[in-house]
Amino acid sequence: xxxxxxxxxxxxxxxxxxxxxxxxxxxxxxxxxxxxxxxxxxxxxxxxxxxxxxxxxxxxxxxxxxxxxxxxxxxxxxxxxxxxxxxxxxxxxxxxxxxxxxxxxxxxxxxxxxxxxxxxxxxxxxxxxxxxxxxxxxxxxxxxxxxxxxxxxxxxxxxxxxxxxxxxxxxxxxxxxxxxxxxxxxxxxxxxxxxxxx
Amino acid sequence: xxxxxxxxxxxxxxxxxxxxxxxxxxxxxxxxxxxxxxxxxxxxxxxxxxxxxxxxxxxxxxxxxxxxxxxxxxxxxxxxxxxxxxxxxxxxxxxxxxxxxxxxxxxxxxxxxxxxxxxxxxxxxxxxxxxxxxxxxxxxxxxxxxxxxxxxxxxxxxxxxxxxxxxxxxxxxxxxxxxxxxxxxxxxxxxxxxxxxx
DNA sequence: GCGCGTAAGCTAACATCTGTAAATCGAAAG
DNA sequence: CTTTCGATTTACAGATGTTAGCTTACGCGC
Numbered sequence: 001x002x003x004x005x006x007x008x009x010x011x012x013x014x015x016x017x018x019x020x021x022x023x024x025x026x027x028x029x030x031x032x033x034x035x036x037x038x039x040x041x042x043x044x045x046x047x048x049x050x051x052x053x054x055x056x057x058x059x060x061x062x063x064x065x066x067x068x069x070x071x072x073x074x075x076x077x078x079x080x081x082x083x084x085x086x087x088x089x090x091x092x093x094x095x096x097x098x099x100x101x102x103x104x105x106x107x108x109x110x111x112x113x114x115x116x117x118x119x120x121x122x123x124x125x126x127x128x129x130x131x132x133x134x135x136x137x138x139x140x141x142x143x144x145x146x147x148x149x150x151x152x153x154x155x156x157x158x159x160x161x162x163x164x165x166x167x168x169x170x171x172x173x174x175x176x177x178x179x180x181x182x183x184x185x186x187x188x189x190x191x192x193x194x195x196x197x198x
Numbered sequence: 199x200x201x202x203x204x205x206x207x208x209x210x211x212x213x214x215x216x217x218x219x220x221x222x223x224x225x226x227x228x229x230x231x232x233x234x235x236x237x238x239x240x241x242x243x244x245x246x247x248x249x250x251x252x253x254x255x256x257x258x259x260x261x262x263x264x265x266x267x268x269x270x271x272x273x274x275x276x277x278x279x280x281x282x283x284x285x286x287x288x289x290x291x292x293x294x295x296x297x298x299x300x301x302x303x304x305x306x307x308x309x310x311x312x313x314x315x316x317x318x319x320x321x322x323x324x325x326x327x328x329x330x331x332x333x334x335x336x337x338x339x340x341x342x343x344x345x346x347x348x349x350x351x352x353x354x355x356x357x358x359x360x361x362x363x364x365x366x367x368x369x370x371x372x373x374x375x376x377x378x379x380x381x382x383x384x385x386x387x388x389x390x391x392x393x394x395x396x
Numbered sequence: 397g398c399g400c401g402t403a404a405g406c407t408a409a410c411a412t413c414t415g416t417a418a419a420t421c422g423a424a425a426g
Numbered sequence: 427c428t429t430t431c432g433a434t435t436t437a438c439a440g441a442t443g444t445t446a447g448c449t450t451a452c453g454c455g456c
Contacts (some may be wrong), residue, residue, distance in 0.1 A: 011454095050443085162359035165313070238413080
């Protein structure tokens with residue numbers, strides 16, 4: 001159960017443990033959810049002693065914040081990647097939405113943890129701004145009949161967040177959507193909210 | 199901090215404590231979130247000793263389940279109330295959606311707790327079925343151009359759930375939607391997803 | 397090659413909380 | 427007065443965040 005003995009970092013490389021702690025905390029949340037995030041569990045997982053964490057973080061909350069920050073960074077990266085991969089503005093909006101839900105499905109526990117934290121990080125808003133721009137581009141290109149991209153972005157965001165949250169790690173799906181073309185379902189949902197004609 | 203001494207129940211009325219325990223647990227979650235739900239906190243809040251809970255519940259999980267069950271009952275009740283209050287099928291769908299989000303905004307912490315539990319209770323599906331029927335009614339009345347009410351219901355549900363979850367108890371709103379006509383925003387969102395013409 | 401400062405991390409201990417088991421008390425009902 | 431329900435006190439074994447103090451080994455200056 002315990003990790004094998006961890007070799008001590010070289011001199012000057014002490015900061016490397018910081019990243020390892022965040023790794024451990026992230027893995028912990030991914031595997032067992034936010035409740036499993038305890039200082040001692042993180043330490044066990046990282047192969048260090050609990051007090052060693054205090055050299056790099058003020059307290060457990062600071063570790064959690066670091067996990068959050070990394071999560072939002074990953075989410076933002078996934079979304080910006082999707083953005084730059086598509087040329088057509090409509091494709092771009094769809095790609096963003098799919099990337100969003102894909103992230104949440106790939107990291108369900110962490111996603112929940114991220115959005116269960118008090119007050120979303122400003123990083124969340126960064127991703128939101130990307131979506132907003134993409135929808136505005138659709139309007140400018142005459143592909144969306146949206147009259148208020150701000151509001152419509154909110155709707156799309158809410159719907160994506162709902163789709164992301166509704167599907168749990170646990171198998172028993174709320175609705176029988178198993179045999180369904182999920183990307184198409186999400187794409188339809190986005191198009192309707194962003195007022196993009198099929 | 200401790201509640202005043204609770205008078206012991208009469209003989210044969212022992213089951214009344216069960217309800218008081220659920221009351222206490224519910225209040226606890228409403229005020230401080232799911233993490234605050236500990237056996238001892240519930241006992242303090244109910245004005246009893248911790249082991250007294252075992253007379254009515256197998257363990258802490260059973261208490262949590264009872265809170266969940268009550269929550270889903272309340273949600274279902276709010277939704278069926280909204281359903282029967284509206285004559286017009288379109289009004290009905292909108293009313294259901296507004297009732298849903300209203301519930302989540304009235305009980306944010308409990309709502310989160312409910313949907314953070316592993317595997318939604320079948321009660322959630324009951325409420326879903328009401329929405330599905332309402333949308334099907336719109337189609338039958340020629341008010342919705344939905345081609346697959348099942349899928350569209352899923353979309354509406356997801357969007358409502360997202361709208362419900364996106365707004366946190368903590369003040370810092372993700373998006374500046376303060377001065378906005380929220381019911382109208384939600385109604386628009388629902389109409390678009392359920393393919394109901396304005 | 398050799399100290400030796402210091403970075404990197406450890407062990408021990410604390411106060412407090414947790415869920416739960418066992419045994420017990422007290423008052424109301426018959 | 428006795429039974430029995432409704433609850434209590436006590437105790438446990440383990441977990442948690444955090445503090446204080448100690449150890450070890452790396453790498454620079456000599």
